[in-house]
Amino acid sequence: xxxxxxxxxxxxxxFELQAASRALNGLPAVVVARPTxxxxxxxxxxxxxxxxxxxxxxxxxxxxxxxxxxxxxxxNAHPESYIGRIIADAPxxxxxxxxxxxxxxxxxxxxxxxxxxxxxxxxxxxxxE
Numbered sequence: 001x002x003x004x005x006x007x008x009x010x011x012x013x014x015f016e017l018q019a020a021s022r023a024l025n026g027l028p029a030v031v032v033a034r035p036t037x038x039x040x041x042x043x044x045x046x047x048x049x050x051x052x053x054x055x056x057x058x059x060x061x062x063x064x065x066x067x068x069x070x071x072x073x074x075x076n077a078h079p080e081s082y083i084g085r086i087i088a089d090a091p092x093x094x095x096x097x098x099x100x101x102x103x104x105x106x107x108x109x110x111x112x113x114x115x116x117x118x119x120x121x122x123x124x125x126x127x128x129e
Contacts, residue, residue: 002026004119006099006111009033021098029098032111038094040110041082056108063087063117087117094118 002025009017009031021029032038042049042058049055062083095118103109 004096004098004115006101006103006105006109006115008105009100009102017100021100024098027096027098029100030094031101032094032099032114033101038086038090038099038114052103053108056103056110056112059110060113063090063113086114090114090118091120091122 004027005025007021007024007029009015010020017029017031021027030038034040040055040059042055044050044052044055046055049058063086094114097118099111099114099118101109101111103111
């Protein structure tokens with residue numbers, strides 16, 4: 001299976017996201033930058049996110065959980081909250097797709113956490129018998 005990756009959006013004349021995505025590895029692309037529903041709510045330069053790395057880290061912790069004293073704590077978000085909806089919807093809506101954001105390749109980006117969330121293992125409900 002072709003592995004989904006993150007690509008950088010471009011304002012370059014003639015840039016066509018879907019064509020660039022399919023040329024890269026044949027997968028369709030989804031824009032995850034602001035103002036889409038997938039955008040990172042932590043803006044660079046705010047008190048809680050003074051840098052791009054801090055904003056990406058806060059998003060990662062919110063959607064994937066965080067490690068405390070060597071223990072992985074699962075995300076704690078109300079299902080109807082912004083982050084709760086991302087956690088619930090990403091595996092369905094983003095799985096198997098290239099994610100496009102304005103962040104430079106190799107730079108910290110919330111899309112990397114979305115890729116992990118969307119393409120990780122899925123736990124399905126088991127029916128009681």
